[in-house]
Amino acid sequence: MTYSKKTQGPSEQTEPTRRKRVIVWICIALTAFVVLIVLHSYDPPVRPTFSPTRADLRSLSTGLEAYFTDHQAYPAWSADPDENVYGPLVKNEPAFRGQPTFMSQSGTRRIQIVTSPVAYITEYFSDAFAPHPEAPFSYWVTEKGDGWIAWSPGPDRDYDLSIHNIAKAYDGPTTRSSSLLVELTFDPTNGMESSGDFCRFKQ
Ligand SMILES: [Ca+2]
Numbered sequence: 001m002t003y004s005k006k007t008q009g010p011s012e013q014t015e016p017t018r019r020k021r022v023i024v025w026i027c028i029a030l031t032a033f034v035v036l037i038v039l040h041s042y043d044p045p046v047r048p049t050f051s052p053t054r055a056d057l058r059s060l061s062t063g064l065e066a067y068f069t070d071h072q073a074y075p076a077w078s079a080d081p082d083e084n085v086y087g088p089l090v091k092n093e094p095a096f097r098g099q100p101t102f103m104s105q106s107g108t109r110r111i112q113i114v115t116s117p118v119a120y121i122t123e124y125f126s127d128a129f130a131p132h133p134e135a136p137f138s139y140w141v142t143e144k145g146d147g148w149i150a151w152s153p154g155p156d157r158d159y160d161l162s163i164h165n166i167a168k169a170y171d172g173p174t175t176r177s178s179s180l181l182v183e184l185t186f187d188p189t190n191g192m193e194s195s196g197d198f199c200r201f202k203q
Contacts, residue, residue, distance in 0.1 A: 050198065053152055056125035057200040060137065060150055063121035064202075067114055074141045074148045075114040076103040079163040085124055085136055095131045100140040100163050127152045129198070140166045147172040151185075151199035160184040160197045173202050 068074055079100040081087040086096035087104060102114060102124060114120045124136035129152045137150040138159065149170045153159045161169060161184055169181040177185070186196040 053128055053198060054200075056127075057137065057150055057152075057198075060121060060125060061200055061202075063114055064148055064150075067118075067120040070118070073145055075120075075139075077101060077139050077141055078103045089132045089135055093132045093135075095159065096135065098163055099138050099159055100166065101136060101138050129153050129155060129157055131157050140170075142170070142172045143167070144172060147174075147202040149199055149201035151197045154186045154194065154196055154198045156195045158195065160195065161199065170201055175203050 064074055077100050078084040079098050081090040081097055083103050084101050085104045086099060086101050090096045115123060126133060127135055127137050130136075131153070137152055138161065139148065139150045140163075141148045147170065149161075149166065151159075151161050161181075165180065165184070169178055169184060171178065181199075184196055186198040187194045
């Protein structure tokens with residue numbers, strides 16, 4: 001007696017088998033749909049670049065020197081949030097507390113500032129790397145008043161230069177950075193991974 005093996009053609013699939021295939025195709029379609037939605041909605045974080053920061057620091061440098069020409073002094077700075085332009089931001093961002101920057105017009109002393117009444121710069125530039133998007137650069141003038149340094153915390157958004165070390169890092173006009181300044185400032189050879197701050201100073 002011989003037996004022939006009978007294969008099951010598409011038209012001969014049983015109803016349960018057909019239902020399983022339909023369910024599998026529906027699952028595949030749903031998965032593909034979800035993946036497409038996720039890919040479409042994914043918005044990679046935009047990292048600030050250094051070009052605008054570098055350009056803003058250059059413009060700031062021009063404004064500071066114009067101010068010096070008229071006043072024989074650089075604009076006042078303060079590390080006290082009651083006196084400086086970081087003041088309104090300190091409540092939500094403690095990183096600005098004690099960080100030196102431009103003295104504000106509403107400070108306790110009546111002072112000439114760099115934006116008013118004469119606009120040596122039209123506004124304090126926003127530092128794209130600061131812990132708050134509206135924060136300007138940090139800023140400090142040497143005790144002798146002969147030099148200034150302005151800086152951004154850099155890609156790690158954490159200030160390496162502060163009121164506690166700035167006098168040791170920058171000692172006035174020089175063409176050569178101190179070893180401490182080199183250590184604490186951004187190194188382009190490390191790409192965006194460098195933790196150092198990004199600065200410009202009177203040379
Ligand atoms: Ca830093």
